[in-house]
Amino acid sequence: MSRPVVAHLVDDTTPGGVMRVLNHIVTSKEMAQTGQHQLHPVRRGALPFRRIKADVIVSHLAVSWRTLPSLIALRALHADLRLIHVEHSYTECSTALNVKHKHRFMTLLRTAYSLFDRVVAVSHDQARWFGARSLVARANLVVIPSTVDLDQFRVLATPGPEIRVVGAMGRLHRQKGFDTLIRAFVACEPRDMELHIHGDGPERAALETLAEGDPRIRFFGHSDDPVAVMATLDAVAVPSRWEAYGLVALEARAAGRLVLAANVDGLKDQISEGASGVACASVAAWSHALNGLAYLTVPQSARGVQNTRMAQREQQFAAQWETVISGQDVRHVMPRRVTRTPVQR
Amino acid sequence: MPLASIIVPAFNVEATLAETLTSLLGQSFDDFEVLVVDDGSSDSTLEVAGQFSDDARLRVISQPNRGLAGARNSGIAAAQSEYIGFCDADDLWTPGKLAAHVEQLNAQPRVGISYSGSALINDNSALIGQTQRPRLAGVTCAHMFKRNPVGNGSAAVMRRKALRDIAWRPDHESERDWYFDETFRQSEDIECWLRLMLTTDWDVRGVPGLLTRYRISSGGLSAATDRQLIAWERMVVKLQTLDPEFFRRHTPAARAYQLRYLSRRAVQDLDADGAWEFTRAWLGSSLRPLVEEPLKSAVTLAATGTLAVFGAPPLRAARALLSQPKRKDQ
Numbered sequence: 001m002s003r004p005v006v007a008h009l010v011d012d013t014t015p016g017g018v019m020r021v022l023n024h025i026v027t028s029k030e031m032a033q034t035g036q037h038q039l040h041p042v043r044r045g046a047l048p049f050r051r052i053k054a055d056v057i058v059s060h061l062a063v064s065w066r067t068l069p070s071l072i073a074l075r076a077l078h079a080d081l082r083l084i085h086v087e088h089s090y091t092e093c094s095t096a097l098n099v100k101h102k103h104r105f106m107t108l109l110r111t112a113y114s115l116f117d118r119v120v121a122v123s124h125d126q127a128r129w130f131g132a133r134s135l136v137a138r139a140n141l142v143v144i145p146s147t148v149d150l151d152q153f154r155v156l157a158t159p160g161p162e163i164r165v166v167g168a169m170g171r172l173h174r175q176k177g178f179d180t181l182i183r184a185f186v187a188c189e190p191r192d193m194e195l196h197i198h199g200d201g202p203e204r205a206a207l208e209t210l211a212e213g214d215p216r217i218r219f220f221g222h223s224d225d226p227v228a229v230m231a232t233l234d235a236v237a238v239p240s241r242w243e244a245y246g247l248v249a250l251e252a253r254a255a256g257r258l259v260l261a262a263n264v265d266g267l268k269d270q271i272s273e274g275a276s277g278v279a280c281a282s283v284a285a286w287s288h289a290l291n292g293l294a295y296l297t298v299p300q301s302a303r304g305v306q307n308t309r310m311a312q313r314e315q316q317f318a319a320q321w322e323t324v325i326s327g328q329d330v331r332h333v334m335p336r337r338v339t340r341t342p343v344q345r
Numbered sequence: 346m347p348l349a350s351i352i353v354p355a356f357n358v359e360a361t362l363a364e365t366l367t368s369l370l371g372q373s374f375d376d377f378e379v380l381v382v383d384d385g386s387s388d389s390t391l392e393v394a395g396q397f398s399d400d401a402r403l404r405v406i407s408q409p410n411r412g413l414a415g416a417r418n419s420g421i422a423a424a425q426s427e428y429i430g431f432c433d434a435d436d437l438w439t440p441g442k443l444a445a446h447v448e449q450l451n452a453q454p455r456v457g458i459s460y461s462g463s464a465l466i467n468d469n470s471a472l473i474g475q476t477q478r479p480r481l482a483g484v485t486c487a488h489m490f491k492r493n494p495v496g497n498g499s500a501a502v503m504r505r506k507a508l509r510d511i512a513w514r515p516d517h518e519s520e521r522d523w524y525f526d527e528t529f530r531q532s533e534d535i536e537c538w539l540r541l542m543l544t545t546d547w548d549v550r551g552v553p554g555l556l557t558r559y560r561i562s563s564g565g566l567s568a569a570t571d572r573q574l575i576a577w578e579r580m581v582v583k584l585q586t587l588d589p590e591f592f593r594r595h596t597p598a599a600r601a602y603q604l605r606y607l608s609r610r611a612v613q614d615l616d617a618d619g620a621w622e623f624t625r626a627w628l629g630s631s632l633r634p635l636v637e638e639p640l641k642s643a644v645t646l647a648a649t650g651t652l653a654v655f656g657a658p659p660l661r662a663a664r665a666l667l668s669q670p671k672r673k674d675q
Contacts, residue, residue, distance in 0.1 A: 133546070
């Protein structure tokens with residue numbers, strides 16, 4: 001049988017974690033075996049008028065009341081096709097911090113997700129939240145932790161053993177929590193440790209003001225080469241206020257770097273897989289964690305451990321996508337249909 | 346395993362504990378346990394609790410003093426129930442309180458904190474005619490921060506799952522998790538409720554009725570209010586990292602409400618200087634309370650003015666007049 005054509009709809013193509021995962025989907029060797037993956041940029045909220053020529057459609061679209069009509073139209077136009085939605089944005093912490101009318105918002109999510117045959121959670125914690133809030137019927141919920149091609153991170157030279165440079169990467173936006181990290185770094189003790197901030201965004205000026213007077217903190221702007229950036233860091237901090245998955249933490253772990261991560265959302269997955277959790281989002285807790293780094297040395301063997309743990313990552317990702325695309329994951333729903341058929345006759 | 350646990354932090358409360366326990370053990374809903382956490386008392390608190398030992402629903406645990414938050418955390422760790430209520434050892438629950446919260450928590454699985462209004466009592470357990478009648482539904486983070494609808498430490502019954510979502514364990518803690526922040530000696534309640542709202546999506550809802558009797562002790566206020574203000578500001582500093590924009594927007598008004606509350610307490614203590622100081626401070630912080638709650642704000646201002654101009658006698662007379670009819674319907 002020929003490989004199915006899989007159209008990936010995306011309405012935000014600005015560089016960032018989502019686009020990097022999408023690029024991985026359409027370019028990786030492993031994914032190519034699961035289907036012909038194509039990127040379909042669309043305008044946010046625009047109503048589709050023509051059928052998309054594909055066997056399976058995967059939505060990476062933003063869900064909101066405004067975009068809901070376009071999602072309904074997408075379903076109506078492709079009533080016979082398998083429709084999958086990947087939720088890259090919403091999590092428990094993003095809801096707590098950004099949503100005023102939570103009931104209305106949950107109703108939106110339930111309505112939107114019910115249009116799809118499958119909803120993909122990008123972390124186990126996000127899936128737990130979907131389940132706890134009954135946002136997705138359990139039989140339709142699939143967990144596929146995000147990934148990118150990690151090979152280039154795996155072959156980076158081992159850092160350390162002493163931790164001199166702590167890095168933070170991402171958009172300089174309130175979501176990423178770099179303000180907390182900078183305040184904590186200003187208050188932390190090790191005088192010869194540096195904090196390197198890689199990224200750009202609306203908070204840059206405010207963050208630079210926060211860091212004023214502390215020569216240990218440096219801003220580098222956005223880089224298109226995350227591997228080159230990672231090579232310059234000994235440890236990576238991910239102090240996000242919400243994070244559906246957290247690619248930076250995954251890449252840092254693949255590179256054998258120590259990772260400090262906030263104990264929120266998808267980062268909880270990474271903490272359970274070896275990142276160090278900072279339990280509480282306070283400046284004091286982060287300062288304490290940064291002070292701790294000065295007494296740590298990067299265990300030169302940790303790299304091996306991390307690698308064996310993540311060696312199969314891309315293969316697992318492709319295998320999980322294969323089952324979702326092919327519909328083989330429905331087997332646990334099948335018995336019910338089988339028993340019902342004779343009654344209908 | 347009972348459905349509900351009521352945790353009673355008890356530190357040197359020999360005078361009031363018996364009345365509190367009587368009110369709790371007399372609840373109309375009967376599938377519950379009472380957990381008295383003796384927090385290193387040096388008076389006869391333990392003996393008072395012991396007088397109730399023939400009631401199998403009562404458990405007493407003792408620990409070296411860790412403060413109110415520490416006692417509550419130990420109580421939560423020892424409780425096994427799905428629903429966990431809190432009652433300070435000088436406050437009282439009306440007989441139907443637990444039943445009302447259990448009904449709400451059963452019916453609304455998204456509710457993490459269920460609370461009620463309170464009627465204030467004095468040292469003799471008499472109603473003083475003042476009440477806390479909070480908003481019961483549609484509570485947002487801003488509302489929690491500014492008005493704290495839960496109101497006091499004896500009003501809430503929480504769902505264990507919600508508590509689990511805000512649990513953490515500091516590095517130096519070797520015994521059990523923290524839910525309330527034990528570094529706080531005041532404002533530990535609001536810190537906990539607000540943190541829950543800023544970090545999880547649990548609902549916070551009230552049940553109708555003044556189901557808690559909340560004791561206001563007279564005197565000794567001034568030292569306590571300073572500490573309370575410091576603790577409140579420390580809470581803002583601690584939590585603002587969660588959402589700086591939220592705190593930038595709402596802190597002035599929330600601080601004004603906090604100061605207005607303290608000015609009311611000072612009026613109640615007939616402390617003219619204190620009332621005047623707090624009034625100036627809250628008007629300086631934000632005028633929002635005047636817009637959002639004009640009546641209550643005006644009454645507070647009028648009482649402060651009366652106290653400043655005429656001294657204590659008119660207020661004392663007014664209070665005597667107001668509180669008499671209330672006492673009858675107790």
